[in-house]
Amino acid sequence: METFNATARRQGKWWVIEIPELGHTTRARTVVEIQDVATGLAAVIRDVDPSEVQVNVAVDTPELPEATWREAREKTQQAQQLTREAAAASREVVTSLRSSGYTLRDIAAILGISHQRVSQLTT
Structure with a gap:
């Protein structure tokens, strides 16, 4: 070849x-x-x-602003990590309230989210 x-x-x-x-x-x-x-x-x-x-x-190609691109990629990775951490914390709160006897609708009202979202966080 x-x-x-x-x-x-x-x-x-x-x-x-x-x-x-x-x-x-x-x-x-x-x-x-x-x-x-x-x-x-x-x-x-x-x-x-x-x-x-x-x-x-x-x-x-014209010179790319590599430092800016690298910084944007790092921020994206940080945002993804923070999103995972926020989801874990949300599940922890819902699980704690459920184990204390609150209903899905009560938890939804307390947290200001839909009962469907509470249901999602319990699975």
């Missing part, structure tokens, strides 16, 4: 894909299409089946 390196750069509405080892370029409309188009080009140029070539594509 032959392996090639390619670079895809945005030009207007198109992604221009260059495979320097082959001395050819092609284009794709979307990022999703880039890999298939690049592989297809390499296969046509080498006159082989696409399964016989591998093209490693680097998508050239």
Whole structure:
């Protein structure tokens, strides 16, 4: 299997894909299409089946604010953890009230949630 390196750069509405080892370029409309188009080009140029070539594509984009992206991902993970903790605490409160003899409707009224939600928290 032959392996090639390619670079895809945005030009207007198109992604221009260059495979320097082959001395050819092609284009794709979307990022999703880039890999298939690049592989297809390499296969046509080498006159082989696409399964016989591998093209490693680097998508050239403007510098991404990596620190901001990393911070956003960390905040998402923290939010998910806090959501799990809040759900566990909610179940604990409902379980405690149920074991004290309160009905689902009483618990709902006390906590300001629907009795259906209380039921969900008891399972």
